[in-house]
Amino acid sequence: MTVDSTAARKPRRSSTKRTRAKQPTADQTQLVQLLTPEGERVEHPDYSIDLTPEELRGLYRDMVLTRRFDAEATTLQRQGELGLWASLLGQEAPQIGSGRALRDDDYVFPTYREHGVAWCRDVDPTNLLGMFRGVNNGGWDPNSNNFHLYTIVIGSQTLHATGYAMGVAKDGADSAVIAYFGDGASSQGDVAEAFTFSAVYNAPVVFFCQNNQWAISEPTERQTRVPLYQRAQGYGFPGVRVDGNDVLACLAVTRAALERARSGQGPMLVEAFTYRMGAHTTSDDPTRYRADEERELWEAKDPILRLRTYLTREEFADEAFFTALDQESDALAKRVRDAVRSMPDPDHMAIFENIYADGHALVDEERAQFAAYQASFAEEGH
């Protein structure tokens, strides 16, 4: 932690200019990296990975298709087909890397931006769009892919993941649970409580923080004085920072963390140091609070570009592969576009559906009243 020495010598009176730790950059702290921004494979003493060319092409394909899907969703919002979209642009590596580290029996608790993880769990991309189009508030069966519903209130899902993991341990299963959250969520009490509960019960959960540097308009330095991965130490479990634009490092570190959880060693925090290349959502305007230069710096670290460079240099993929993938991307985009445009509005009686599992007298009464009210228009010939 670096302290502003000038401020320390001459205390200022203004409470708004208190001495404050500078936000450490990725380079100033330990960062697990296996593939540099230039596409060079490098080794790390604690985390290694050995993938076949086919597996490497698979990761590349996942990231490209996820980015294409995401871009299509942004377009659909601009065209009025979606009410809102939360883009994952720039965060393909942590999502695909961690998502591909999971086993089928592991369970995922996402935020609302985990489109790449959903892709890895075989959740149909069109299912993700229902809530953004406004036809449902969830839209899929969490248990069919072990992928919980998107959670919008920040940080809440970390406790659900912890409780689920406590249940896994009670069952004597060797599955693991992964909870996604962001740098903003790290300030939430629920995240602190999830750290505490998981630690004292030794729950098999991996906390996967995508530090994309921005919580809407607030930089990470508004959330923390220390690198986020270091928070884990205070709770008694390990934390590690990984290059969040390096899909290989994200995969290797998440695999290790999940294996650790499965073998009864308890929780671990992974901080994927990455960047939100786009706006927070389609309603946001980043030009009001951040400089273009910052984005340009991160563009040079693009997760897809660096893997493409590596694949090409090592001759693990040829032009035919990239061309075919482009065509597959366009086909995916077309399928998503068509599915969204033909997605029907729900029946108005859906308001009353699934509020309770065992029913509720008031819901029954209001449902009947509303149905009668609606029917009265039909009788009047409207």
Added chain:
Amino acid sequence: MAAGSTEKLSIVKAINASLRKSLETDNKVVIMGEDVGKLGGVFRVTDGLQKDFGEERVIDTPLAESGIVGTAIGLALRGYRPVVEIQFDGFVFPAYDQIVTQLAKMHARALGKVKMPVVIRIPYGGGIGAVEHHSESPEALFAHVAGLKCVSPSNAFDAYWMMQQAIASDDPVIYFEPKRRYHDRSEVNTSAIPGPLHAARLERLGTDLTLAAYGPMVKVCRDAAAAAAEEGKSIEVLDLRSISPIDFDAIEASVRRTGRLVIVHEAPVFFGSGAEVAARITERCFYHLEAPVLRVGGFHAPYPPSRLEDEYLPGLDRVLDAVDRALAY
């Protein structure tokens, strides 16, 4: 207590027996909360359960209410049926977000694909001379939320059976325990066939006026009806038992007979459950009412220091005052 016996039990013992029964019969039931293990809870409701069922079934939690409810949601997603204790009414608010935003809505958000069989026990209400935040009645704040069910027993028999039914429910149930009646004793038949969880029960028949209450205020209303009887007034007493849903049919049937309704609760009158009852009953049987529906409850004030709580809480005289005003119409 032997299975299927009838015994005179306090509410504390009845809830304890009910939790024990559920731990015995369903290995997915787990108890969670602060001090519920070795101590047996600050009111001893979970006394002896951890000793007999172990730390994996009766779980002492970190001191964090949001964490308790949030992890209970996760356990429910895994197939467990958590029964969590919030130590006191005024301590539930750190968990309010998890209850309202997550627990209540999960079944609907998942299009019915996941169930949330979570019971949240909250000792509530005043009258025990406690310090601040230990005497509140927050039930309306939960009844207002779709997806939750709220119940409050007034006696040991209901305490036993309503807990059995709450645990069996696939919906989240907030179970409000009338802490000042914890040691009131009544007959509990553990082989009885209980009525529906959300049905009101006629406590006392009468012809002149209906008193409706739940939880700790049922006794006050029963005493008020007895006192009124000495003055020749015939008061019907209805124990609502459930605050969400409310058994409006039972209240309406009673009011159609008596023509007058006074509803009593400890919670503040303003936006309280009595307001909802008054509005609905006025709508349902306006022409059967001989007087406006009156409410007796707490004031629009923070729960007062305990030296003042006897003035704040609706007692026999405040209830009788409302009865007299209703009968004077």
